[in-house]
Amino acid sequence: METPNNRQHILDEASTLRWEIGENLHDTLLESIYQDAARVSDRVVTRVGEKPRFDWDRTLDRVLTSRWLGFPLMLVMLTVVFWVTISGANVPSGLLAELLIDTFHPGLKALASNAGLPWWLDGLLIDGVYLAMAWVISVMLPPMAIFFPLFTLLEDFGYLPRVAFNLDSIFRRAGAHGKQALSMAMGFGCNAAGVIAARVIDSPRERLIAIITNNFALCNGRWPTQILIATIFIGALAPPALAGLVSAGAVVAIALLGILLTFAISWALSRTMLRGEVSAFSLELPPYRPPRILRTLYTSLIDRTIFVLWRAVVFAVPAGAFIWLIGNIKISQMSIAEHAIGFLDPFSLFIGLNGVILLAYIIAIPANEIVIPTILMLTVLSARMTGIGEGSGVMFELDDLAATMNIFNAGGWTLLTAINLMLFSLIHNPCSTTIYTIYKETGSVKWTLVSSLLPVVMGLGVCFLVAQLWRILG
């Protein structure tokens, strides 16, 4: 019968036998499996008639993964997707803002004053929490509701593995795993999901590289920032007819820079902290499948859009309250927010940002989604603008891009500030959810710290360099 002694015996015997069989047990075993599989399938599968003469899959693959056309087509597709998103989201965003902010907000304020709510409660709940939520919904819902279905359609069609195929050789040259292309693609949706997706990579070394660099895949919480800033500052440089396309181009450029950084950092890591061999793998290119449009619309709305939006709202609630509080609690005549901005300003301006942006990034660690509302509110606060928003500490929406531009001007923004904000939005610490996910996946404080701190330091460095170049050239 079974006893501990008995069990140890079995293990000892296994070790002895292992030596007798020799090293190639694994290969022998695989060979037997393959032989059996081949034998069975030979017996049961027959081909009826000729193969269809025109093979769609192969023809498409020849184009989409071709050496010359693969990359340009990827760029074109990405640009078109962003362009449709940017130009399609404007109108619904404005309508939502009009409804939630111009109509509901004053209504709520009136209700509150009729009910005799104390000013601080009314401010905290309606000017803080409600407006934060309203902002997040009106800014994020339309682009997400357009972008996610488009992306999901491409995914359903079978395009993502082709992207991985195109990028594979570059990842290998960077000393990383080709499958990192898949976790990176996932990161374009959500970095926390991308970090989990790195599980498909077998080797711990390459998996760590994938986890650390996933943050350079621009997650959807950061698109609204990119899209808004690109529209206001970059699109404005072009003639109106081209503005949409130029803005989309700027966003694509930032996304591409993220991919480049992914390669660069993977390369650097695999030559310093995470040295090792590149492991081989096989990537199956699945057949192209006609996407089921209605179902895709449904699932991408439920699984992605609503999921991400809900997350943003959940984080916006405490952030809205917090911003209202630091905007309204005063220490020696100045609000806490103004103190903090004044403290951060010298350093921030030196690296081509401003104190408002850095403070916003500190407040927005839980969720990148609330960066823009926070920045707008803090700018109004610190520039002591009047007649915009509803007084101090109020997150507001400006459906009119020109009005948003005015605020940025009042805050002393320049084209440099805008470019650096776009860069810093790409290169900064992951959000707290992602940091926690990295910790859970790696189980290591060290790698969690590396993944969190490396990008911030890099981001500050990049902003500094760009600012110096700007000042030299400008």
Added chain:
Amino acid sequence: MNIKDSGACATCPAHNVANLKKLGVNMESADFVIALAGNPNTGKSTVFNALTGLRQHTGNWPGKTVIRAEGGFVYGDHHYKIVDLPGTYSLLSTSADEEIARNFILFGKPDVTVIVVDASRLERNLNLALQVLEITDRAVLCLNLMDEARRNRLDIDVRLLAKELGIPVVPTAARQNEGIPDLLAAIRQVATGEFVCRPHRIESTSKNLRLALDQLVARLEVAFPGLTNSRWVALRLLEGDARIVEAVQTGELAGLVEPDQA
């Protein structure tokens, strides 16, 4: 993704979908646990959604499911809990997703393991199927993506395949909800023991290996009487699989023996 339950078919007792009640994530008091295994991108998640009514995101790329998804359904008189395992090409290496799949099939003791394979790439998919059959002897082969196989003008002798593998084989096209009723029936038959599988076991070509295996299997069967996959355990021990070595050392393996055989 609605099962077509209208028309004359729905009232016919042969149309089993009429008896399917999708429970979503409600899996309380399950009578049977079903595992969904298979290569990446064979439509496991689509089968999962068709059975549970959940809408787990499906995507046309390998490696989409890296974590387990669970759901439930009622079919006939039984409650089923179904676990969607990460798609893997094999159960022999040690990446996180393969280990999740392997450990669940072995230690989670599912009542039925449904192996979802791509009918148009049968040979490659059978590699995994054969490995699963080494671990468990209660399995159903879901021959999915039959629509694509047809498009590629492939004809598959389903009965012969079932005979070769020793388990029920059900052709399906889960995206179109084709074959789901038959799949349910096969799952029920294996779960209730109405159908007893005689799974195909891999024949080893190496004489040395065979002898070593025989010796270890004999030992294992003494130490863990009733162990149904002693040959596979022996193989893993020979390969020095840390998780299996641990299971032998701690005696955890004894817990895998079917109660009525112990």
